Each structure stands twice: as C-alpha cells, then as structure tokens.
Amino acid sequence: MTRRGPVFAPDDNAAAPARARPTARHKGGVSETAPHDSALRHVDGGAKYIDDMSEPAGCLHLALVTSEWAHARITGIDTAKALALDGVATVIAAGDIPGENDMAPVMPGEPLLPPEVAEYVGHPVAAVAAADFETARQAAKLVEVHGEPLQPVLDLDDAIAREHYLLAPIVFQRGDPGPALSEAPRRLQGGTRVGCQDHFYLETQVALAVPQEDDEMVVYSGTQHPTEVQHIVAHLLAVPHAAVQVEVRRMGGAFGGKESQASLVAGLAAVAAAKTGRPVKLRLDRDSDMLVTGKRHAFKLDWDVGFDDDGRILAVDMQLAGQCGWSVDLSPGVLSRALSHADNAYYYPHVRLTGLFCKTNTQSNTAFRGFGGPQGMLAAEAMLDAIARSLGKDPLEVRRLNLYAAPDRLLTPYHQTVEHFRIPEMIDQLVASSDYARRRAEIDRFNAGNDVIKRGLALAPVKFGISFNKPEMNQAGALVNVYTDGSVALNHGGTEMGQGVFVKVAQVVAEVFGIDLTAVRATATTTAKVPNTSPTAASSGSDLNGMAAKQAAETIRERMRAVAAEQLEADARAVTFAGNQAVAGNKTIGFGELAQACHQARVSLSSTGYYRTPKIHFDRETNRGRPFYYYAHGVAVSEVAIDTLTGEWKPLRTDILHDVGSSLNPGVDRGQIEGGFIQGLGWLTMEECVWDAEGRLLTHAPSTYKIPTARDVPRDLRIELLQNAPNEEATAFRSKAVGEPPLMLANSVWLALRDAVHACGPGGRAAALDAPATPEKILRAVEAMRP
Amino acid sequence: MPTVTMTVNGQQVSRDVDPRTLLVDFIRNELHLTGTHVGCDTSQCGACVVHVDGTSQKACTMLAMQADGCEVATIEGLAKNGELHPMQAAFKEHHGLQCGFCTPGMVMSAVDLVQRNPDPDEHEVREWLEGNICRCTGYHNIVKAIQHAAKEMRG
Numbered sequence: 001m002t003r004r005g006p007v008f009a010p011d012d013n014a015a016a017p018a019r020a021r022p023t024a025r026h027k028g029g030v031s032e033t034a035p036h037d038s039a040l041r042h043v044d045g046g047a048k049y050i051d052d053m054s055e056p057a058g059c060l061h062l063a064l065v066t067s068e069w070a071h072a073r074i075t076g077i078d079t080a081k082a083l084a085l086d087g088v089a090t091v092i093a094a095g096d097i098p099g100e101n102d103m104a105p106v107m108p109g110e111p112l113l114p115p116e117v118a119e120y121v122g123h124p125v126a127a128v129a130a131a132d133f134e135t136a137r138q139a140a141k142l143v144e145v146h147g148e149p150l151q152p153v154l155d156l157d158d159a160i161a162r163e164h165y166l167l168a169p170i171v172f173q174r175g176d177p178g179p180a181l182s183e184a185p186r187r188l189q190g191g192t193r194v195g196c197q198d199h200f201y202l203e204t205q206v207a208l209a210v211p212q213e214d215d216e217m218v219v220y221s222g223t224q225h226p227t228e229v230q231h232i233v234a235h236l237l238a239v240p241h242a243a244v245q246v247e248v249r250r251m252g253g254a255f256g257g258k259e260s261q262a263s264l265v266a267g268l269a270a271v272a273a274a275k276t277g278r279p280v281k282l283r284l285d286r287d288s289d290m291l292v293t294g295k296r297h298a299f300k301l302d303w304d305v306g307f308d309d310d311g312r313i314l315a316v317d318m319q320l321a322g323q324c325g326w327s328v329d330l331s332p333g334v335l336s337r338a339l340s341h342a343d344n345a346y347y348y349p350h351v352r353l354t355g356l357f358c359k360t361n362t363q364s365n366t367a368f369r370g371f372g373g374p375q376g377m378l379a380a381e382a383m384l385d386a387i388a389r390s391l392g393k394d395p396l397e398v399r400r401l402n403l404y405a406a407p408d409r410l411l412t413p414y415h416q417t418v419e420h421f422r423i424p425e426m427i428d429q430l431v432a433s434s435d436y437a438r439r440r441a442e443i444d445r446f447n448a449g450n451d452v453i454k455r456g457l458a459l460a461p462v463k464f465g466i467s468f469n470k471p472e473m474n475q476a477g478a479l480v481n482v483y484t485d486g487s488v489a490l491n492h493g494g495t496e497m498g499q500g501v502f503v504k505v506a507q508v509v510a511e512v513f514g515i516d517l518t519a520v521r522a523t524a525t526t527t528a529k530v531p532n533t534s535p536t537a538a539s540s541g542s543d544l545n546g547m548a549a550k551q552a553a554e555t556i557r558e559r560m561r562a563v564a565a566e567q568l569e570a571d572a573r574a575v576t577f578a579g580n581q582a583v584a585g586n587k588t589i590g591f592g593e594l595a596q597a598c599h600q601a602r603v604s605l606s607s608t609g610y611y612r613t614p615k616i617h618f619d620r621e622t623n624r625g626r627p628f629y630y631y632a633h634g635v636a637v638s639e640v641a642i643d644t645l646t647g648e649w650k651p652l653r654t655d656i657l658h659d660v661g662s663s664l665n666p667g668v669d670r671g672q673i674e675g676g677f678i679q680g681l682g683w684l685t686m687e688e689c690v691w692d693a694e695g696r697l698l699t700h701a702p703s704t705y706k707i708p709t710a711r712d713v714p715r716d717l718r719i720e721l722l723q724n725a726p727n728e729e730a731t732a733f734r735s736k737a738v739g740e741p742p743l744m745l746a747n748s749v750w751l752a753l754r755d756a757v758h759a760c761g762p763g764g765r766a767a768a769l770d771a772p773a774t775p776e777k778i779l780r781a782v783e784a785m786r787p
Numbered sequence: 788m789p790t791v792t793m794t795v796n797g798q799q800v801s802r803d804v805d806p807r808t809l810l811v812d813f814i815r816n817e818l819h820l821t822g823t824h825v826g827c828d829t830s831q832c833g834a835c836v837v838h839v840d841g842t843s844q845k846a847c848t849m850l851a852m853q854a855d856g857c858e859v860a861t862i863e864g865l866a867k868n869g870e871l872h873p874m875q876a877a878f879k880e881h882h883g884l885q886c887g888f889c890t891p892g893m894v895m896s897a898v899d900l901v902q903r904n905p906d907p908d909e910h911e912v913r914e915w916l917e918g919n920i921c922r923c924t925g926y927h928n929i930v931k932a933i934q935h936a937a938k939e940m941r942g
Contacts, residue, residue, distance in 0.1 A: 035879055042887030043875035043894060045822020045862035052821035200922050202826045202834055202888035252824070252888030253922050286827040498886025498923045667882050671924060675885060678925035702831040702920065710916035710926040715909070717927060 024579025028517025030507050030733045033667030037502040037522050038250065049252050050206045050220045051283050059208075060089050062272055062282040063136035065126040065143045066292065067118035070152035070361040070695030074118055074145065077126055082139040087131040091143060092272050094125075099238030103267050105228060105260040107167075110327045110364070112236060112267045118147060119326035120361050121696045122291035124264070129272045129280055152361035154695045156193075156300055156323045159358035166328050167357040172339045172413040172623045175350035177306075180315030184306025188390055191302035192382040194375055194771040196295040196323070196689040197682070198699075199368060200707050201497075203252025205293060206283040207266040209273035215239045217270055222251045223262035224495050225535035230527045232263045233270040244270075249524035254497035255679070256367030259535050260330050261293040290700040295689060296368035297334055298323040301379035311387050311398035315350035318342055318379060322372070324357050325364040331357055334365075336469045338372030340414050340627060344380040345423045345463040346402040347409040361695055367537060369679065370740045373464060374747075378684075378771065381460055381747050385754055386766040394440065395751070396459050400427065403461075415624040416465075420728045422633045423461045426657050431459070433720070434637040434655035443639070447759040452644055455652070456756030459637045460748035464741035465628030467616050468538045474613035474629075476544035477530040480509060480552040482560075482605040486580075486592025488513065488520045493533025494545035495525045499739055500668035501541035507664055508546045508732050512553035514577030515591050530608075539632070539737035542664060544611060546732035552609025559605075563598045564589060615729075630729045632736045633659040633722075636677070636745035638714070640752040644760055647779030649753060651681065653716035656745055661727035661736030673719055673742040680746025682708045684771045685753070753778060761785035791855045795820070796864025802851075810854050811835045811846035814861060822862040822891045826920070833919030836892035837861045843899035845918070862891035865898070873939035874898050874932075883932035885923035893919050897933045905941050909934065 028034040041047035065077075079091040094101055094115035104110035118125055125145055130136035153164050181187060208220040217237065221229045226246040234244045246266070251258055265282050273280040284292065299322050306315040320338050324331040335355040342353050384402065388395035403424055404410050410418045431437070436459065443455045467474050478492035490509050494501040502522035510517045527533075534544065557577060565572035570584030581588045589597070598605055618625035636656045642649040656677065660669045686706045690698045699705040726734035750771055757767035760782045769781040788803040795818060802817050814820050814837065823846055826834030830848035837846045838860040865872040874894050877883065884890045893916070900907060900915045907915065912930045921929060 033882075035882065036884060036887075038887055039879040039882075039884060040871075042884045042890045043862075043871065043879045044866055045820070045891050047887050048821065049824070049888065051825070052815075054819075200920075202832065202886065202920065202922055203824070204826075251886065252826075253886040255922070286829065286832075498884075498888075500885070671882055671885055671928065674925035674927055675923045679922070701829055702827050703829065707920060707922065708925075709920060710913040710930065713926055717925075 026510060026514050026516045026579055028507060029511040030664050031662065032507065032665065034503055034507060034517050034665055036500055037506060047250065049203055049250060050208055050222055053208065053220065055281065056210055056279040059279040059281055060129040060131065060272065060276060061133040061136045062127045062129050062268060062280055063133065063140040064124045064288060064292065065128065065140045065145060067121060067123040067125055067145065069118055069147060069149050070121050070154060071150040072118045072147035073150060074114065074116060074125060074147045076146040078144040081142040082128055085135065085139045085142065087135040088139045089129045089276050089278070090272065091126055091128050092275060096275055097236055097271055098274065100235045103232050103263040104328065105330055106332055107328045112264065112271065120363055121694065122363065124292060127268050127272060129276060152695055153359065154361055154691060156298055156321065156358055156360065159360050160300065160321050160356065164359050165357050166324050166331065166359045170335055170339065170355045170623060172353040173351065174411065174413050174415060177315040177317045177350040177352045180350040181304060181306040181317060184314045185308050187306045188386055189304045190386050191300065192378065192770050193300045194298060194378055196298045196365065197368060197687050198290055198295050198689060198705055199255045199257030201253030201255060201257055204284045204286055204289040205258065205262060205265040207269040208279065208281045209269035210279040211273050211277055216243045217273065218245045218247065219266050219270055221246050221248055221262055221266040222258055223248055223266065224254050224259045224497065224537055225262065226495065226525055226527050227533045228535065229263055229266045232267055236267050236271055237274050245526060245528045247524050247526040248495050251495065251497040255369045256371065256537060257293065259367040259537050261366055287700045290705065291697055292363065294325055294329060294364040294366035296683065297365040297372065297375065299338070299375040301375070301382065303379060303383045305383055305387065307387055311391050311393055311401055313346065313348055313402050316348045317352045319354045319356065320376060320379060321356040321358055323360055323365060325360055325362045327364040329364045329366050331365070333469050334372035338376035340465060340469065341373040341376035342379050343413055344377045345404060345461040346380055346384065347404045348413060351413045353413055362691060369676065370743050371538065373740065374680065374744050377462065377744050378747060381751060385751060389758060389763065389766040392763055399459070399461065414627065416626045416628060420630065422659055422722065422725065423463060423635065426633060426635045426659065426722060427459065427461060430635045430637055430655060430657045436637055439639065453641055454644055454756045454759045455639065455641045456752040456759065457639045458748050458751035458755050459635065460751055462634040462741055462744040464632045464744065466539055466543065466632055466737045467613055467627060467629045468534065468540060469618065469627050471616050471618055473534045474544065474616060475534060476548040476611050477533060478545060478548035478552045478609040479529050480549060480556060480607055480609065482556055482595050484596045484599045486519060486590070486595045489523050490520055490549060491523045491529045492545040492549050493525065493530045494541040495536040499541065499672060500665065501536060501545065504542045504664045504668060505546050505549045508550050509553045511733070512550055512557055513591065515580050539739035539741065541739065542735065543731055543737050547611035548609040550609065550732055551611060552607045555607040555609065556605055559603050560594055560598055563601050563603055564594055567594065567597055630727060632738065632741040634741055634745050636748040638748035638752045640749060640756055642753065642756045642778055644782045647775035647782065649775065649778060651714040651749060654714045654748065656719045657722060658742060659722040659725055659736060660738050661725060661731065662734040663721060664733060664735045666721060669721065669738045670719055672738045674717070676742030677745045678708050678713050680743040681713065681749050684746050684750040685773050686712065688772050688774055757781045757785050762787050789852065791851050793854050793857050793859050795859045796861060804851050806852055808851045809847055810849045810851045813851035814846060820861050820863050824888055824891060826888065833896060834889050834892040836895040836919065838895060838899065843896045862895060865894065872898065874936040877932040877936035877939065881928050881932040881935060883924065883929040889919060889921045893921065893929060897936065900933065901937045901940050906937060
C-alpha cells in the first residue's frame with residue numbers, strides 16, 4: 001500500500017505497528033506521532049531563540065572585521081578611528097585573547113583571531129564591540145587592517161595538482177586492486193565532482209556571553225556542541241572548564257553548521273565580554289554568516305573500476321579529494337566518513353579508497369548533514385551509472401548485481417561485516433510500489449518520440465553507517481528529576497535544532513514511567529547539568545541521549561517500584577507503570593501520589609543516566625574495525641523531466657521507502673525524511689557556491705544562492721516507512737537514527753537527471769553531469785551527449 | 788527623532804525613532820515582540836512577515852515610519868482569547884514546522900493568502916509561498932497545513 005504524500009493524518013497512529021497496550025494507556029509514549037516539543041510556542045511566537053532573549057543591562061554588540069585578502073600576512077591593525085566613534089567600547093584582536101588562541105575542534109592550530117596570517121576572504125581578524133550593532137558595524141569599517149598579500153590556492157584542482165594538503169592522505173584498502181584491475185574483462189576510468197553547500201539554517205550564528213562573578217562566564221550559544229564551546233571558551237579565557245557554562249534551548253536549524261562553526265561566534269563574544277566585563281552579543285547577519293563560516297566539502301571524485309561483462313564489479317581504485325578550505329576543522333571525520341560510504345550498498349571485492357585533505361584559501365569546510373557520506377556515496381552511484389551505460393544496461397540491474405550479499409560478499413572496505421542488510425528487499429518493495437518497470441518502458445517510449453523534453457528515471461539505495469566514526473564520541477549523559485507532584489524535568493546532552501530530539505527523548509522517558517508526555521518537560525541543554533557531552537551530530541541524538549535518559553528514568557522507576565510495592569502491599573515484581581499510575585493487581589497509586597510517597601520515605605527522585613554504544617571499535621592507523629553500530633537504509637525512485645533547449649528541469653515524482661526501525665515518532669521521522677530529501681535535492685541540483693578569481697564568495701545571500709522553495713519540490717512525493725522492522729541492535733525501543741540518511745535519497749534525483757541527459761544521445765556512456773546539476777550544467781551535458 | 792504611532796496587535800503604541808529604523812527592528816527591539824524573526828536581513832526569506840493594514844509585508848523591507856498610522860499585526864496577536872487562529876492550529880497539528888524559525892512568517896503569510904483566496908489549491912499555495920523559505924521541512928506539511936486551515940476558516 002502506498003500512501004499519497006507525507007500526511008500526518010489522525011489515523012497515523014492506527015497505522016503504527018500494533019503493540020500490547022494496557023487499557024489505561026498514557027499519551028505520547030514511544031511510537032506515537034507526538035507534536036514537536038515546541039510546536040505551540042513556534043506557532044504563537046513564544047519560542048525564544050538566543051537573539052530573542054532579553055538583553056542584560058549594558059549589553060554590547062559585536063561586528064566583525066574581516067580579511068579582504070584570500071591569503072595575507074597581517075602587518076598591523078589600526079583601531080584608532082574605530083575607537084574614536086561614539087558608542088564603541090573596544091576592539092579585540094589576537095593580542096586580546098588572555099589564554100590559548102585556538103578554536104580547533106580536532107587538531108590544534110586554528111586561531112580564533114589570526115595573529116599573523118589571514119587565510120581567506122572573510123577571515124575575521126578583529127571584532128568591534130559597541131553599544132549597538134549599527135555602531136559596531138560602522139566602526140568595523142573604520143578598522144584599518146594592513147597586510148602583505150601572499151599567494152593563495154583557491155581552487156580544488158590547483159590544490160590537488162600542488163599536493164597542497166592539510167594532512168597526509170588516508171587510505172582504506174581491502175585485497176589488492178592493482179592486479180584485479182589489470183585482469184578485469186572490462187575497465188573504466190572516470191569521475192565526477194560535487195560542489196560546496198551552504199547550510200542556510202534560517203537562524204544565523206549567534207551567541208550571548210554574560211560575565212559572572214570572579215572568572216566565570218555564562219555563554220548562550222547557538223551550538224550543536226555545548227561542551228566544545230565550553231572547553232574552547234575556557235582555554236581562550238584561561239579559566240577552568242568549570243568556570244564556563246554553555247546553554248542552548250533551541251536553534252533555528254543547524255544541519256552540522258553549528259557544530260564547530262559556533263565556537264568562533266561564542267569565542268569572540270566571550271573574549272569581548274571578558275575584556276570589557278560586560279555582556280556581549282554577536283549575531284552574524286546573513287551575508288556575514290555565509291562569507292565567514294564553512295560549508296559542505298566540495299569533492300573531486302575519480303575512479304578506476306574493473307568489472308565483468310554483466311557489470312559485476314571486480315576491483316575499485318578511487319580517489320576522493322575533499323576541499324577542506326583553510327583549516328583542518330572536522331575534515332578528518334568528514335574524509336573518513338566519505339571513504340566509509342564510497343561503497344554505499346555495493347560490494348567491492350578488491351578496493352583501495354584514497355582520501356585527500358586539500359587545503360584552499362576559502363572558508364573552513366565542516367560538518368553538514370551526512371558528513372562526507374553523501375559525497376562518497378555519490379562517487380559510488382556515478383561509477384555504477386557509468387558501468388551500466390557502458391554495457392547498455394538499465395543501471396538498476398547493475399546496482400542489484402553489486403549489492404552486498406550473503407554469504408561471502410559482505411565485507412566493507414573498512415573490514416566491517418555488513419549485517420541485517422535490508423536494501424535488496426526494500427528495492428523489490430519500492431520497484432513494485434513505484435511501478436518502476438512500467439514507467440521505465442513508458443519513459444523510454446516517450447523519450448524516443450520527443451526531442452525537446454526528455455524524461456529520466458532512477459532508483460538509488462542508501463546504506464548509512466550509524467555511530468560517530470570516532471568510537472570515543474559515542475557516549476551520552478542525561479539527568480532526570482521527578483518532582484513530588486509527579487511532573488518530570490528531563491535534561492540531556494542532545495541539542496534541539498528542529499529535528500525533534502527533545503520530544504523523542506521525552507517520549508522515551510514517558511514510556512519508562514508510563515505517564516503522559518505532557519508530564520515530561522524537556523529543559524535547555526546546558527553543560528552545568530550534563531557534562532562532557534558529544535555534539536548532537538552523526539544522526540546520533542535520539543539514539544545516544546534516548547538511551548542515557550532511559551537509563552536515568554529506569555533507575556528512578558526501580559526506586560519508585562519498591563515504594564509502590566509497599567504502598568500497594570504487593571510484590572515489587574508485580575508492580576507495573578502505565579496510565580499515569582503504578583499498578584499491582586487491582587490496586588493502583590497515581591504517579592504523583594507515588595512520587596510524594598517516595599519523598600516521604602526519603603527515596604531519591606533524581607538520577608543521572610549514562611550510555612555508551614556497544615560493539616564499536618576502529619583502528620585509525622589501519623582504518624579497519626567496526627565503526628558503525630548498525631546501518632540505516634533507504635531507497636528512492638525519482639522521475640524528472642529536462643528541457644534540452646534550456647537545461648531547465650522539473651522533479652515529477654519521487655517514491656521513498658525508508659528504514660527507521662521501530663519509529664519513536666513516525667510524524668517526526670517522516671518530517672526528517674521529507675526535509676532531508678529536499679535538502680539533498682537542493683545540494684545536488686540548485687545550490688551552487690561560486691567564488692571569483694580573488695577568492696571572494698559571490699553567493700552570500702539568498703539572492704544569489706538558491707535553496708529549494710515550495711515550488712521546487714516534487715509535487716508527487718510518496719514516503720513510506722519500512723514497516724515491522726525493529727532494529728536488530730538494542731537501540732532505544734529498537735528505533736533507528738534518521739537525521740542524515742534521508743539527505744542521500746536525493747541521489748535518485750541527480751541520477752534521474754543523468755538518465756534524462758543520457759536519453760539525448762546514442763548511449764554507451766554516462767552523462768557528463770556533475771553536481772550541482774544546475775540548468776547550465778544540464779545544458780552542457782546535453783550538448784556533450786548529442787550524437 | 789520623529790515620533791511614530793501605530794496600532795500593534797490592537798494596542799496603540801508611540802515611540803520616538805531614528806527615521807532609518809526598520810519595522811522589524813521596531814517590533815523586536817522597541818516592542819519586544821520577538822516572534823517576528825530576522826532570517827536573511829534582505830527581504831528574501833520571509834521569516835519577518837507581519838500584517839500591515841491587513842496584508843502581509845516583510846517587516847525588514849519597510850521602515851517603521853512607513854507604518855505610521857497603520858494597523859500592524861504580528862504572530863503574537865493572531866490567537867484570540869487564548870484560542871489559536873486556525874492557521875496556527877493547523878501548522879501545529881500537521882507538523883508544518885521543525886526548527887520553528889520560519890514558522891511565524893509562514894503563518895502570517897498564509898493567513899493573508901487565505902484572506903485573498905479562501906480555497907487555494909496546492910499549486911496556488913506553493914506559488915504564494917515563494918517568498919517564504921523553510922530549510923527543514925520540505926514544505927509538504929506546510930502546504931497541507933495551509934489547505935486544512937483554509938477549510939477551517941471557510942467554516
């Protein structure tokens with residue numbers, strides 16, 4: 001059965017897998033489509049983002065002074081004119097940082113403000129604090145930065161040619177691809193490229209730093225990683241971690257862009273606050289945000305593949321050259337994930353994958369939903385497309401032939417054995433429900449009879465590894481407090497950026513206590529309540545924090561169970577929690593009443609919880625191990641039409657089947673799938689970052705950088721969750737992560753565009769269409785494909 | 788500084804302002820109505836949409852002075868007597884939001900659409916939303932929410 005459109009009809013709960021429910025069922029537990037935790041406040045305007053908070057008395061506002069050079073030695077910063085302006089409090093530069101001038105998330109060497117060398121156009125070299133933002137901005141223009149231009153490297157190709165790397169290349173290898181390539185009956189060399197993508201979170205980067213007593217600082221930071229901001233602010237200010245508290249209630253979108261990039265904004269605000277002793281706010285306006293902060297890595301992807309006459313791959317040698325920008329940032333993780341997804345769902349008998357950390361004098365590319373995975377996967381899909389075209393086969397046939405398969409085609413290039421692989425069955429299901437075969441034939445007939453409009457159809461699978469690639473990051477903490485009226489306050493390390501981690505984790509806690517979701521209140525993420533957290537990233541928010549919160553709630557529930565047994569004069573083992581009460585036989589006690597009884601009996605109603613993901617390990621020397629606890633799966637079929645005279649195109653229809661295990665919240669999960677898919681569609685077809693010859697980013701506002709609007713999405717979008725598919729691994733109520741994987745479902749759109757371009761020529765070779773497939777690129781690819 | 792007087796959410800307000808003050812800054816900084824958001828600063832994303840004399844306007848694209856003597860409605864004024872406006876209720880009910888940052892502008896824009904066109908089809912809704920960017924949802928639930936609200940508003 002295919003449901004039309006991602007509709008959250010009231011009957012969605014009925015469609016959820018049946019589960020045994022006591023008659024007095026609490027409302028809003030796991031598997032229910034509960035609204036987003038802030039849904040009411042979002043629609044009535046009451047939700048406070050950091051820029052909406054009341055400014056403390058004496059609050060200063062910061063504006064950035066940025067480099068006009070792509071690469072230059074800074075010889076002096078003259079602040080006299082700026083300081084003379086009425087309302088200006090101070091100007092901060094590298095010399096004003098009392099502690100260690102570094103904001104690097106992984107490897108040291110990324111100064112908050114560069115003491116010597118500016119590395120890109122837009123690089124903040126100083127910041128002005130003034131009574132209001134207008135004054136600060138005016139003063140920032142009066143700061144004179146003197147420098148001697150140095151030779152920049154602006155282009156990915158240039159960086160590759162010069163071997164201008166930030167780090168030594170990494171290699172994933174299994175078997176020996178050299179001989180296997182030479183001996184293969186067929187061999188193809190080719191490649192594709194994919195551009196940068198701006199996050200374009202609707203809320204720009206923001207922080208408010210408020211000095212406290214002594215050396216203490218509270219920072220409200222729009223960050224996915226409060227702990228990292230805490231640590232960076234502490235060492236910038238040369239104070240202990242314990243002196244810094246970082247809090248974030250919500251972000252207006254993040255998508256990875258507020259993982260490492262938030263540290264710059266929070267760090268500058270904190271340094272200025274420490275210097276002046278006054279609260280300092282920094283909110284980047286949209287243009288500054290786009291000019292200053294990093295983006296999704298562009299990649300040049302090249303492969304050498306050997307295969308047999310059926311299209312079965314025998315050996316792959318692939319190079320994935322990532323454009324890292326000026327600094328290392330999170331690139332080690334991004335490249336590692338790119339390489340570990342360059343197989344996507346396909347088995348490579350002999351394989352070598354090489355990742356290059358190319359340095360360019362541009363913004364520091366960073367985390368973005370998928371974290372390198374999408375780029376790696378795109379290489380695999382383009383390669384499969386090329387193999388199929390060279391054989392004159394439907395790419396779907398070649399994809400199926402190369403899927404991971406038991407018993408001896410399951411080992412990944414990083415030596416993890418693929419388990420619980422759902423793609424083959426999911427492809428079968430979606431091929432049937434999307435009517436692929438009939439539409440394939442119909443589209444081929446249409447294309448044969450039409451010269452101007454060509455249609456394309458493609459299926460793409462997604463296998464996405466779940467866990468941070470670094471094992472040590474896969475841990476989480478939570479704090480649960482039950483109050484004597486039975487209300488519950490929940491805190492954990494997860495940050496809310498719209499993805500619904502607050503409601504999903506609250507549902508887990510409500511389920512453990514058997515109480516209504518309305519009794520559980522999610523509270524702002526703060527380093528003061530749950531310390532030493534990992535970023536909310538890698539799709540891990542609900543998995544990690546859900547389990548930590550579950551453990552905390554279970555600890556309290558077991559204490560409450562003992563008290564309930566006394567109150568109900570029953571065996572503790574006979575006590576259950578459901579319907580807002582503890583039940584034993586025909587006796588009940590309300591949850592609030594029980595909480596009060598616990599307090600009377602001097603039983604603690606507060607507990608921390610802690611979780612670390614089991615089974616995972618990875619050796620970064622050999623790039624072997626089991627980095628992923630499990631895989632999330634998805635399959636999409638997309639149909640498009642292109643105008644071969646203009647290159648314009650339209651998405652006509654997309655069918656998606658996605659694996660979220662046993663969904664914690666089908667409504668939230670569908671929202672992630674739909675939104676992720678559209679964001680991927682933007683990445684691959686319309687969002688294009690363009691720099692000029694001097695290294696200036698030209699696309700720094702929505703006027704020039706095009707993200708999808710309501711008219712740009714497939715009108716016919718059919719999304720199904722894979723049913724009756726609990727996670728085989730012991731995740732929170734057998735759910736699966738859903739944040740990143742759906743983005744890559746959009747590969748099907750890009751492949752469908754290549755299919756339509758392919759139809760313009762005699763066949764035999766794949767379309768020369770890179771990403772983003774803008775109309776200009778489509779037109780060029782059509783011209784190149786014509787006989 | 789000149790004085791600007793307008794009615795905001797039914798209440799008359801009067802302030803001395805720098806003539807360059809944008810309406811959105813007036814609303815946020817002077818009146819502390821922070822449900823109206825600034826997303827792009829350049830009149831493109833639609834997060835700052837309010838109603839001026841009953842029609843939707845991007846509050847970052849007009850000066851507070853230009854609203855002198857006007858009736859201004861923001862997201863905070865949409866609910867009446869503690870009851871959500873049908874458009875607000877529909878966005879909440881149909882998951883037409885994720886991070887929520889675009890939501891107030893979307894809701895205000897959609898209310899204006901339904902005032903003009905009580906029964907917009909999907910195409911008309913999508914055309915209308917061209918000036919409102921959402922980065923999270925993919926728009927489908929927003930479109931559904933607006934159509935459901937339109938039905939509700941028709942009675």
